[in-house]
Amino acid sequence: MNVQLTRVATLLALAVGAATATAQDKITALRGARILPGGAPAIDNGVLLIAQGRIQAVGGASTPIPEGTVVIDVTGKTITPGLIDANWRFGTGSLDRNEQGDEVTPHLRVLDTLDPADRQFERTRAAGVTTVHVMAGTQNVIGGLGAVLKTAGQDVDAMVLGSETSLRVTMGSEPSMGNRAIRGGSVESIYYRRPTTRMGVVWEVRKAFYDAKEAMNQTLNDPQQQDPGLQVLMRVLKKELAVVTTARSEQDIRTALRLAAEFGYTTVIDEAQEAHYVIDELAAAKVWVLVGAPSADRVTGGGGGDGAEPRFSTLTKLAAANVPFVITTGTNQAALDLVREAMFAVRNGIDPQLALDSITVRPAQLLGLGDRIGSLAAGKDADFVVWTADPFDPTAVAAQVWCNGLTVSESR
Amino acid sequence: MRPMIPAAAAALLSLAPWLTPLCAQDLLVTAATVVIARDTVLSPGEFLVRGGKIAFVGNEIPADARSRAKVVDFPGATIVPGFVLAHTWLGQDADLVERAAPFTPDLQTAEAFDPFGEELLKLPAHAVTAAALAPSSRNVASGIAALVKPGKEQGSLAADSLYVMLSLAAPSRDPERPPTSLMGAVDLLRSQFNLARGTAQSSRELTILRQVLAGSRRCAIHADTWAELDAALDLATEFAFEPVLVGAAEAGRLLPRLQAQKAKVILGTLSPDARLQQLRLPGELERAGIPVAFASSRPATLRLTAALAVRNGMSRPAALAALTRTPAQLIDQGDRVGSLRAGCDADFAVFGGDPLDLTAALRAVYVDGQRLFGTTATTSSKP
Structure with a gap:
């Protein structure tokens, strides 16, 4: 069941602790809070011990605190792991994450466009999110390589956990938008091209992977001269890299599953707003499902993208069928903070533990980073949030956000 | 005519x-x-x-x-x-880019040079005696700059083959032709440099990039924002060249990297109402040991720029050098001008x-x- 996205970890990311050693050297204990460790039962009046940017121990009131430890009293507060947004809604410079020169641009890297000082990182940190997955835009059939970053760090190298984590494929009408059909006359614009229909979208995906399959059977004198886009698609076919297929409506979700089965690649279904219509197929295909801002769609009256009808029951149906899902902010411009999206899931029948897991442990597992982030346990990165109340209480705010053992955001 | x-x-x-x-x-x-x-x-x-x-x-x-x-x-x-301008268009920018293709590193501005150009002949009134006529930044790789000088009735071409001009700045992305995005622009350069590094293909375009790889031709990159500058420095690391960064508005956020990669910077001119961050940048670069030159297509503001840079922390000798010696060295003409x-x-x-x-x-x-x-x-x- 644990289909993990391939991770290209950077050694630099591991060096974070060393670079800021002075601030992180001392042992710090947070005492008195209710700890929701993620993937495990709650601990009342708990103790969280951190040093060197990592968690040293998590336990009840009796957990021994070494001498010389800086003790922070957080009685009455709630601590959760730093939240993980597996499809971060990142508006800044979105034009730069959609290369319209071609519909199929598998090798383009989203990481080349990110500014770590962008204000959205700051806002996201303040909302308790410590790790995000940023993908190429949705205007291409095959958009490019997504990256995973922490939302805080002294420079971008320190923030990057994965530079080529996923390949985005988009179903539905978005890639067709702006393209025009050729009806005689001179054709000068690059937008006179396929696809202009859903059929055309599928044709582009099929052609790309067909070409990649053909290329795999050829022997080249110099593999370095292979088209870089084909190289990425070949990694997908060899299951070294997972696809994230954005598919909102029932029809698009079915198409996404069919294409993955046809070429034998691993896909995650993203923005699956009509997953409630295709529960059986999703369960049978054993895919992970990302649900983008499921509640905001209804609460703000925005409605689903691409004609899809989001329902409050989507998540409960996925849960009942044991389809692993992750809650994200997605591409929805009306998305609330990630924790609020999970709160609405609770209101609509999801168990609070499961709701929290779907923004912590589960996305960590999906991104192939379960050994480092997503839960509070000895040895993991010291990424956590001190909430003023239970995180699913609508009045709760992130009083402190810690990332790599440092406070990166504090509410006043 | x-x-x-x-x-x-x-x-x-x-x-x-x-x-x-x-x-x-x-x-x-x-x-x-x-x-x-x-x-x-x-x-x-x-x-x-x-x-x-x-x-x-x-x-x-x-x-x-x-x-x-x-x-x-x-x-x-x-x-x-x-004064030496290491980068200018002399009001000819529309003529300094071949828009039909985004990657034209082998075009030479020497061919577009107008010795009777009005802006060229006005340069002496602003103390400018030599200028690198740069290709426009509207292509990802636009061509090769030339050194030109004003004259009494007509100017002259002093050197026809200076640096190759690349651009990751906003004008290089165009919604009507590829690349439309920064992602695409970076990829275009990366893939062409990769081709140049290999031996399978040969073309005039790749010959120019091979000169950059061999260290025999300087490479100037127009990049303004952090993401553009970071991508430019990534390319410079990947393909082992020492970049000249043009524009570089957010260079202040990348000082250690600029230092480590021996980057050189050509800044635009300043005005008194510029943001403090911009006004302080020349001094910050100087203190980090990064060579700075001022350039602009509005040469009337060059002295004001140097004065504002001094007022905001740059040393006087460095500010004067930023108009003379440094730009001359950036374009490898230090034994001749500056x-x-x-x-x-x-x-x-x-x-x-x-x-x-x-x-x-x-x-x-x-x-x-x-x-x-x-x-x-x-x-x-x-x-």
Whole structure:
């Protein structure tokens, strides 16, 4: 069941602790809070011990605190792991994450466009999110390589956990938008091209992977001269890299599953707003499902993208069928903070533990980073949030956000 | 339309050196202060101009040459090397990019150079004596810059093959042709450099990139935002070249990287209402040991820019060098322009005082020993 996205970890990311050693050297204990460790039962009046940017121990009131430890009293507060947004809604410079020169641009890297000082990182940190997955835009059939970053760090190298984590494929009408059909006359614009229909979208995906399959059977004198886009698609076919297929409506979700089965690649279904219509197929295909801002769609009256009808029951149906899902902010411009999206899931029948897991442990597992982030346990990165109340209480705010053992955001 | 030069006139022009009095007689230029180069300032100072070049400086001037020369004296004045622009379009930017394709590194601005250009001939009025005519930033790789100089009736082409100009800045992305995005622009350069590194393909375009890889041609990259600058530095690391960054508005956020990669920076001009971050950047770069030059297509603001940079933390010598020596070195023409050492072109500007003091008037400007602007205060011929 644990289909993990391939991770290209950077050694630099591991060096974070060393670079800021002075601030992180001392042992710090947070005492008195209710700890929701993620993937495990709650601990009342708990103790969280951190040093060197990592968690040293998590336990009840009796957990021994070494001498010389800086003790922070957080009685009455709630601590959760730093939240993980597996499809971060990142508006800044979105034009730069959609290369319209071609519909199929598998090798383009989203990481080349990110500014770590962008204000959205700051806002996201303040909302308790410590790790995000940023993908190429949705205007291409095959958009490019997504990256995973922490939302805080002294420079971008320190923030990057994965530079080529996923390949985005988009179903539905978005890639067709702006393209025009050729009806005689001179054709000068690059937008006179396929696809202009859903059929055309599928044709582009099929052609790309067909070409990649053909290329795999050829022997080249110099593999370095292979088209870089084909190289990425070949990694997908060899299951070294997972696809994230954005598919909102029932029809698009079915198409996404069919294409993955046809070429034998691993896909995650993203923005699956009509997953409630295709529960059986999703369960049978054993895919992970990302649900983008499921509640905001209804609460703000925005409605689903691409004609899809989001329902409050989507998540409960996925849960009942044991389809692993992750809650994200997605591409929805009306998305609330990630924790609020999970709160609405609770209101609509999801168990609070499961709701929290779907923004912590589960996305960590999906991104192939379960050994480092997503839960509070000895040895993991010291990424956590001190909430003023239970995180699913609508009045709760992130009083402190810690990332790599440092406070990166504090509410006043 | 520019007048085409008829054959007869061309023949006359070829005789021009015989007609110029400058060649007939050396010039002995004297002033209260002469800035030869950043670390060599003579006061009082003098130098001898022969055949359009600086022949001797200060006490190296031989007595017999001194006695035969025509003396041009600027009492109380400060003479500095003529300003050098390491990057400018001279109002010709529409003609400096081949829009049909985004990757044209082998095009040469020398071919587009207009020796009668209005902006070119106005340069001496702003103390500018040499300029690198750069290709526009509207292509990802737009071509090769040329060194041009203003002249009396027409300018001249001083060097036809300087750096290759690349661009990751916003104008290089165009929604009507690929690349439309920064992601695409970075990829285009990365894949072309990769092709250049391999041996499977050959083309004029790749030849230029191979010169960059071999270190025999400089590479200037227009990049403004952090993401653009970071991508430019990534490319420079990946393909092992020392980049010249043009624009570089957010360079202040990447100082350690710029230092480590031996980057050099060409900044645009400043105005008093610029953001503090911009005003402080030249000084920050100087303190980090990163060479800085000022350039603009509006040369009237160059002195103001240097003065504002000094007001916000840049040292005076570095600010003056940013208009003279540094840009000359950035375009590998340091032995020819940007200083007044023996052997350099006799390109200089005469100011009533310190050129960074905006109350000091520009009195005269010489290019190749020929006065293109202003008047001589005192001229006498020693017997």
